Amino acid sequence: MDKLFVQRLNALHYVYPKPLNRLSKLMADDEELEKLSRRSVLELAFLLNVKEQQAHDLKKAYTEALDIPFESLYRKYKITPISFLHPHYPKSLLELIDPPAILYAKGRTELLLVPQKIAVIGSRKASSYSRKAMDTILPVLTQHEFLIVSGLAKGADAMAHEIAINSGGETIAVAGSGFLHPYPKENMALNIIIEEKFLSITEYPPYMQPKRWNFPMRNRIISGLSCGVLVTEAQVKSGTLSTIEHALDHGKDVFAVPGDIFSGLSEGPHKLISEGAKPVWNGDQILDEYRQLRAEK
Template sequence: MNEDFLQRLYALHYVYPKPLNRLKRLMTDDPELIALGKKSSAELAFILQIGQEQAGKLKSAYQEALRIPFRDIYAKHKITPVSYLHPYYPESLMELADPPAVLYAKGRADLLLFPRKLAVIGSRKATPYSRTAMNAILPELIDERFLIVSGLAKGADAMAHETAIKLGGETIAVCGSGFLHPYPKENARLHNIIEEKFLSITEYPPYMQPARWNFPMRNRIISGLSQGVLVTEARPKSGTLSTIEHALDHGKDVFAVPGDIRSPLSEGPHKLILEGAKPVWKGSQITEEYRQLTAEK
């Protein structure tokens, strides 16, 4: 990879942290961003479909950012920037309509290439039933070398990471904020463990704080990284099910844990089962599904 181009890409993403499909608009006639700093505000506004005042501020910020030694700063903070050209960048993310242009990674970035990944997600208000379900299902998955992907949110996400770690498996946390603003605070210790021993990633530069709209965007990466998605507990209208929508859009397998018919948090999984998700209560049901797919190929 051309280091000069990467510096320009990091500078652009730092001041305009948008997905690759948005940044590619600037690369149509300038694939290495060589002429970006020379474009007028009017040109930038037209290409990016933004206001001219915003384009002027973007141009100034970009020119200042070009002087920032990103590689050195990220290395100092143990952050590995994984651009869309990096050998660790997962091919499956390029199947998204809006792939991340850069993933910022802390920990073992090579885990991005782990061949078998399963997303395990659920409600932020998950009950102990989610942990019980994970304790019943994940051991066989870990034994079959599945890596567990989740979003490090409160509730089911944290349970998924903790269960994978407890079972001696691997895990990836996909975060909805930059590394200078870990979220949520309640999971700070778990986040530190994942950064040190496993892998934490985000598409947001380190300075970016958590915001409501970050998390639906984060969900597409959770789905995009994974072969399938397992849902424990969720309400029918929730962020959890937005991840499922991404999964279905990209032909991913969806598994759902049946629950207590009296619990509102069972409504989401039951709705998914009604719509065609596979009901599961033991890990072998998932591993057998992938054995059959492999045999068919």
């Protein structure tokens, strides 16, 4: 990629960290963003569908950001920006309505190219039942070179990453904040291990703090990276099930662990099973599903 284009895209995303679909009109007649600094405020407001004042502020901030040495800045923090044109950018994310324009990565970016990825999700209040279920299911998957994707949140996410690592597998964490503001603090040690030995990614520039609305957006990336999604414990109304909605919208396989009928955390998986998700209680069931799919192809 042209270095000037990379600098312009980094500058734009730094001041306007929006998905690729929000930039499509802007880039329709200007794929290299060469015209951006010369566009009028009115034109910018129209193309980005924002108010004039916001367009004015954005143009000013963008012009100033063009002077930021992003390459050396990100290298200092061991961050690799992966734009939608980068060879390590997962093609499956381009199937989303709103693909990330840039993924910021820390760790082994080649893990994004692993074809067999399973997302593992569940409640932040997951009980020991989730850990027992994952201890039974995930080692079988990692032994067959499935990579485990999750969101680095408390509860089920942290369990999924830990069990993937402890079973000798690979894992990708999808964060809901910029790398200068790791979240949650409780998972700091796990976060460091993933950044150093595996891969952590986020669509948010380093300065972005964790905001409540970041996490539903984060969920579409977890689903988009994966060929299937495994749900352990989750309430019916939860962010976990919003990830499943993204998965179903894009034809992903959905697996759910049956649970205690007296537990509110079993209601989410049981609802999914009643709607067609495949109930699973060991890793071989998931492996068999993919063996069957490969055989049909």
